[in-house]
Amino acid sequence: MKRAVSASLLGLLPGSALALQWNLTEGVTEISREVYGLHMLIFGLCVVIGIGVFGVMFYSVFMHRKSKGAKPANFHESMTVEVIWTVIPFVILIGMAIPAAGTLIKMEDASDADMTVKITGYQWMWEYEYLDSGVHFYSRLDAEADRARQTGSGADVAAIDNYLLEVDNRVVLPVGKKIRFLLTAHDVLHAWYVPDLAVKKDAVPGFVREIWTKIDEPGIYRGQCAELCGRDHGFMPIVVEALPQDEYDQWVASQTGGATTDVPADMEAEATDAAEQQVAMASDAEPEAEQADAADSAPAEMGKDELMAAGEKAYKTNCSVCHKDTGQGMPPAFPSLVGSAVVGGEPAAQIQQVINGKNAMPPFGHLSDTDIAAVITYTRNSWGNDSGVVQPADVAAQR
Numbered sequence: 001m002k003r004a005v006s007a008s009l010l011g012l013l014p015g016s017a018l019a020l021q022w023n024l025t026e027g028v029t030e031i032s033r034e035v036y037g038l039h040m041l042i043f044g045l046c047v048v049i050g051i052g053v054f055g056v057m058f059y060s061v062f063m064h065r066k067s068k069g070a071k072p073a074n075f076h077e078s079m080t081v082e083v084i085w086t087v088i089p090f091v092i093l094i095g096m097a098i099p100a101a102g103t104l105i106k107m108e109d110a111s112d113a114d115m116t117v118k119i120t121g122y123q124w125m126w127e128y129e130y131l132d133s134g135v136h137f138y139s140r141l142d143a144e145a146d147r148a149r150q151t152g153s154g155a156d157v158a159a160i161d162n163y164l165l166e167v168d169n170r171v172v173l174p175v176g177k178k179i180r181f182l183l184t185a186h187d188v189l190h191a192w193y194v195p196d197l198a199v200k201k202d203a204v205p206g207f208v209r210e211i212w213t214k215i216d217e218p219g220i221y222r223g224q225c226a227e228l229c230g231r232d233h234g235f236m237p238i239v240v241e242a243l244p245q246d247e248y249d250q251w252v253a254s255q256t257g258g259a260t261t262d263v264p265a266d267m268e269a270e271a272t273d274a275a276e277q278q279v280a281m282a283s284d285a286e287p288e289a290e291q292a293d294a295a296d297s298a299p300a301e302m303g304k305d306e307l308m309a310a311g312e313k314a315y316k317t318n319c320s321v322c323h324k325d326t327g328q329g330m331p332p333a334f335p336s337l338v339g340s341a342v343v344g345g346e347p348a349a350q351i352q353q354v355i356n357g358k359n360a361m362p363p364f365g366h367l368s369d370t371d372i373a374a375v376i377t378y379t380r381n382s383w384g385n386d387s388g389v390v391q392p393a394d395v396a397a398q399r
């Protein structure tokens, strides 16, 4: 698998299983290979010029040294020399600009795309909307890495695969298709950067910018936000999974509910996990006979204890960074949830705020109904708050 995050970055991960890669990646698109070609051409030119200039310099210093009795020439204003040292660099620069301009123009030409994906940067995650098929999701740092990165987690990050370079939902794309990206941001500047695709562009709030790619080989290509966008800038990776067209079509169908057969193996496993989890939760509080039902119908009525248990977990994963384990937040930027009017008020308003976000609070609509109900129930019944239970069905009703 290609790993193409800059070597300097990987050098910062001690004991990381990631191999160091010093050179620019060749990537997996026509553009990325052109960029690599340009990079090598100009690198070669630099080496030749370097050897030429330093060669002449060291040769002269050594051969015409004082101890050999060299007498310095003493002349002013040589037209010949001035013409030479103007013309040669000019020719070199033009020689570099011609091929580079060709590639730049190609990079900017997003016309005749086969499909369009809108990408929105958030502090700190990415949102993907497939404008042709309606697929829509948020992509966040993988939960295991997110827990491990917290101060004092005690986790062994070297044991985590693709630490800080894995997400919960990958951007799945077909190979061999021209894909147009519409790039924007919700809050501050971000930048969508996937080295293997040679795609790197700033996401600017209030502007929609275009880029494109056409991936040649199926594979998994990793990248990161490349704009210093705030405290968690280093924790919003990008993972592109390029699939052959038929597998891509299956993925789209599985996302839109169009077809339920032939789901890729790892997705099936996920679905089974979720069902198992629900059975496990149901078995805590509900009689045996209801287990099967709980596994089948998603928004089952849940007991307060299981909501609180699931809610505590979801809270620590998603909310603690801003609102703190104690619920006290970091006022004034991140309000306390202890005795908060929103937490003590109508459930509907709180559900809306968690699903859609508000100002500096990011949206959590990507979480399941169960997780949102659980986390809200948890905040409504912790730290002295006492304002009742919210069920997954209540969340579903607010979508």
Ligand code: HEC
Pocket (backbone or CB within 6 Å): 123, 315, 318, 319, 320, 321, 322, 323, 333, 334, 335, 336, 337, 340, 341, 342, 343, 350, 353, 354, 358, 359, 360, 361, 362, 364, 375, 376, 379
């Ligand atoms: C990135 C930081 C951040 C995260 C993560 C975050 N919040 Fe918030 N939250 C905020 C900010 C900022 C506000 C204030 C929004 C405003 O009113 O402008 C807020 C407000 C709230 C409020 C309203 C409080 C009040 O009294 O106004 C609730 C309830 C809340 N958040 C719940 C949650 C829950 C539940 C989660 C986890 C699923 C969560 N938040 C995750 C930043 C965050």
Ligand SMILES: [Cu+2]
Pocket (backbone or CB within 6 Å): 121, 122, 189, 190, 191, 225, 226, 227, 228, 229, 233, 236
């Ligand atoms: Cu960012």
